[in-house]
Amino acid sequence: MKKYILLFSFLFLIQLSISQEKEIPQIRFQKGFGKMDFLPINMQNNEVDMGFTGMHYNIFLNDYWYTGLGIYGAVLGIRGGFFTLGVNSGIKKFITDDLYTDFGFHYGGGGGKSARDGGGVFIKPHINLGYQFKKFGINAGWSYINFFDGGEIKSHQLNMGVEIPLNFEYTDFKDSENEYNFEGLQNSGWNIPSKKTSLLLHFNNLKIGGSDQNENIKLLGRKTIRLAGFEFANYFSKNWFGFVKVDGAYNGIKAGYMDVFLGAGYHYSFNKNRTNILAKFGFGAGGGGGVDSKGGFLLYPDISIEQRIFNDIFIAINKGYVLSPDAHFYTSSFGIGLKYYLHRNGIISDEKTFSSGKFKGLEVITKHDIYFDAKRDGQPTEDLHQISLQINLNLTKNFYVAGQTSFALFGNAGAYAEGIVGLGIKSNPFLNKKTTVFVQALGGAAGGGDISTGQGLIIKPSTGFNYQLNNTLSLRTEAGYVKAKGGSLSSPFLNFGINYHISFLKMNH
Secondary structure (H helix, E strand, O other), X not given: OHHHHHHHHHXXXXXXXXXXXXXXXXXXXXXXXXXXXXXXXXXXOOOOOEEEEEEEEEEEOOOOEEEEEEEEEEEEOOOOOOEEEEEEEEEEEEOOOOEEEEEEEXXXXXXXXXOOOOOXXXXXXXXXXXXXXXXXXXXXXXXXXXXOOOOOOEEEEEEEEEEEEOOEEEEOHHHOOOEEEHHHHHOOOOOOEXXXXXXXXXXXXXXXXXXXXXXXXXXXXOOEEEEEEEEEEEEOOOOEEEEEEEEEEEEOOOOOOEEXXXXXXXXXXXXXXXXXXXXXXXXXXXXXXXXXXXXXEEEEEEEEEEEEEEOOEEEEEXXXXXXXXXXXXXXXXXXXXXXXXXXXXXXXXXXXXXXXXXXXXXXXXXXXXXXXXXXXXXXXXXXXXXXXXXXXXXXXXXXXXXEEEEEEEEOOOOOOEEEXXXXXXXOOOEOOOXXXXXXXXXXXXXXXXXXXXXXXXXXXXXXXXXXXXXXXXXXXXXXXXXXXXXXXOEEEEEEEEEEEXXXXXXXXX
């Protein structure tokens, strides 16, 4: 009898293992690339050229057609604080094993620093010739930029760029919040090295410094610019990482200041990995809100200390500097935030021992916002149109955390921009499992373009729905209200767009 029980138990465990293996979502691979490019834009009225640099991420839809998103900022000239956000699309075809052509198009919105950017909307087609090395590519060619909604910035120029492959693994969004044990994942396509990533949400403060003769001291005094923002980091070894950091002002000076940094850092852990010290150095673009950052190119040295407070969540305190190379704009930086670490898309790690893995849903939403009768500080009231990017990360099947940035397109407010965060709740799918409804509340920094936001703090509650087109795409529409604290902006809004949604594997230990 014992033999039969043992045999039955053995067969049951085999069947359970096979069933679990079949249930584990299939790993999918997406080819993509990151790009940094530079173009000197010829400005009007004998103004020095504006050096425009961009950071982009594109995915391939087939062997040659790509699409993605990009943000530009001024780094040379006199227009520090000039930023834009847009969408990319193009054809990248190899004509030899290493030589390729790139025919592309960028559509976006933004502006700043009293530039003649009109409503903010612009186009930028390009024709480039590139060469692919083993781990990166370079390209250069012709491009044209036109701020066509009442703007006067129109220029033909040479552009040049550097690209690196940035592929990722994913599975369907519907599999989010499903959890599997380590043994089952070992027998799946997810049995590959994991990638370490961190996300920091923080409040930062820039104390303006310099001599009494410094232009910013004369303009603003020794004020403290209060910022809210985020930092995303990806590790390429146990200790070394690269990061992108974005901040926007919500208090301290007139609304409109923003900075964006790209950089690298070193991570040292001790106290049984409960305490971290991080040294970072970044470079990027910043300005706006009355700040004189000349061309906009800024440096960001920083040191941070982090302490674990719960599982993979740390409290982080940072001290550093944000300054132009000649110290014309010079600030002492200090801040506090919450950081979340995760190991994703693989079960093999030298740092951690994992017990299970859970799939987390990620949504990348590109949309067109319309603020009805957006109040101005000086100009006549009119509707404001924006291009907007929102990223949602599922906390549970029905709750998510969201971050959003928006830049003006139409409505004579080219310098207006937003950077806001918040929480949302959504329904389970219904109507043939293709429709979900959601309610969310976001808040944060906004300003520029004469839009009446006071010192920059806004709140933005809304509701809407998604309609699924396929495994990775949905149509999205939303309605709500935006209100500025300390300003006259108080408007209903409507938006519509595309939701790109996937799941990634988060490992638990």
